[in-house]
Amino acid sequence: MRIRFINALILTMEENRPLFNGEVHVEDNLITYVGPSLELDETFDRIINVEGNLLMPGFKNIHSHSPMTFLRSYADDLPLFEWLHNAVFPLENKIQPGDQYVLSKIAFAEYLTSGITLCFDMYYSPLETAKAAVDSGFRAALCGTVTKYKESVEEMKAAYHTINKMSPLVSYHLGFHAEYTATPEILKELAKAAHELKVPIWSHISETKREVDECIEKYGVSPAVYIDNLGLYKYGGGGFHGVHFTDADFEVYKKRKLSIVTNPSANTKLASGIAPIKRYLDEGINVGIGTDGPASNNALDFFREMWLVTGLAKLRENDASVVDAYAVLKMATVNGATALNMLNARYLSEGSLADIIMLDLNQPNMQPINNIEKNIVYAGSKSNVIMTMINGKVLYENGEFFLDEPIEEIYRKGQEITERLKG
């Protein structure tokens, strides 16, 4: 399958390559040409006239819990503890095999509408989510989530071997839910697995102040230091949220070259605080962006997240000039791919994966045009996403989905499952 995009404005996200007008070729799952417009006789399976709109790499959603769509808008405006114990856990306990497959597909469809071409997903039974991704054509990295209640290191090792052989669309990473839901024994066993497989480790980290305070009380050190002391970061990885880092935590993340994934919507809506993004950047720590799950956010909208990354940083630092739009776009694309060591997903460039989005600039929120990058971050909206391509396949275009089953069917099944879980 060969696709040619003509008359495009192109933002490759490569360093020092400014926006330019030209064309892009895709062959199977790869980008084969990015450059000025060409006079060509060759045949393509499809020629897409971009009509001066923007092509750029898809957004990388580096922290989510996709199957949790059943909890969207089910219980909001509640204190965190009450929300978890009276709303989230009771419904989660009723999940049956097959449910996650459907519930994830709703999230994947939502990602497509927002220009997200990769999600790093943490939830139980990752095989179902992986299968849903492969069937949908969506790209997903799955993350293990051992706790003292559910999942074991052994199960994660099995998932590691299965999912990493399943399809080029999916991969699997070891992880644990969080320091406060694990025991030192579990974490030691996990460290051993990471050393055996020579792989990075991911987890929630320092999402709330309480979590940090309790970790220091229990172990005398803050979470990143505690995790590092157990040897879990020997092969890299990183953490989700990172709202309340101590100086020592920053040192660990610098020394181990770890990544932080910021989830500004969820941290705001659950009143957890504002992550110190400016400091992460100043320290040279790689920062990616995640939507977190639909239970807490409730949308999976990367435009909301991007705007909040910079907006909240400005508010936190009391300085309207910090964390500029381009830095945010880099986090949303390049840094996300870098966090997962998916170096061929960083740019819209020759040889990279054909994970491309098209943004409509002919909508009022982009007009008049003064600065495209700032427009995307400060004025952009899901309504500007008019095409999302993953692995060389157009999965979403002008409001229509091209998945393995009709979207209405996915909605219907999702609603049915949700009613059963609530019942």
Next chain:
Amino acid sequence: MRIRFINALILTMEENRPLFNGEVHVEDNLITYVGPSLELDETFDRIINVEGNLLMPGFKNIHSHSPMTFLRSYADDLPLFEWLHNAVFPLENKIQPGDQYVLSKIAFAEYLTSGITLCFDMYYSPLETAKAAVDSGFRAALCGTVTKYKESVEEMKAAYHTINKMSPLVSYHLGFHAEYTATPEILKELAKAAHELKVPIWSHISETKREVDECIEKYGVSPAVYIDNLGLYKYGGGGFHGVHFTDADFEVYKKRKLSIVTNPSANTKLASGIAPIKRYLDEGINVGIGTDGPASNNALDFFREMWLVTGLAKLRENDASVVDAYAVLKMATVNGATALNMLNARYLSEGSLADIIMLDLNQPNMQPINNIEKNIVYAGSKSNVIMTMINGKVLYENGEFFLDEPIEEIYRKGQEITERLKG
């Protein structure tokens, strides 16, 4: 013109009237029926099958500067002072007659995509903006903005008489830009005009801490007290922003039954702070929502604003349960209309103005459906707005605009003007 909406899910926003399935009739500019589905023989000019999607009153954007679209994404990531003096003012000084007419139309189109059916707009030369609104079919309340540099109370009185007679789509209110850009003499003259005309007064108020500190330094009292002492609030009105209110300011707003209009995006992006929304509600003060202008925001997206109103309140109060979704929806609709004393624009009810929006529930961000109101505020997006009707006319439907000139023409002229202003 008679229009019938059938198979609708209806959110009227009236107190104690829960969501229901039914139909809505519109005759000319008014809503003539809201109730259960009917068997009818009557003819209508158009029957719109809502297909189970949602009809609700349009959003009221109670503070904006619509003509400032030329500054969208022109200068961001700058400290406030530098932004105003090096970017905003030099370009504003080059505006020529006719420019605002076009530039406002871009904003009106953007409002339509976001389900906004009314804006309360503060900018110089309100006649041009008013004419743009009338020609577009958009509903706008214009607000005077006298400062020591531009506009006079006399000019405002003239605009008051002209615009209030112009069309049922537009109205005019007296206002001043802010305490710090006025002199006591101007404000005394304005108070006299308000007493003569028996009208409310509006202004920016307590947007930054610096502004409040300097007011106290100059006059010994905080802005709301100062303004009230001059007699400006005798006939009501209110203020935009209200981020840094003193206890005495709250007292003035309660006593005078004034409204606060919160602008969370702009306050975040310009690092001004988080408004005390919970306290306003606790004190019984009417709170509306505004996007502020495209120069500071940069989008005019009510879904962003609604989410931020509750999100930032949760962050500020360190409590995930405050300012719930329904309270936000009320601010976005009923309270906005109440602020301007437009009581027939509050609800989707018989006899009210036909300012109605249709939200698509068959998009992944609304699925599965657990709670529609929470979905709108927490998961909703401009992409869900599939129709915007103002004064009984469909101005936006499925991504298309129905204005007095083609949208491409408005973009072209807007870009031309912007290039000239930057040149």
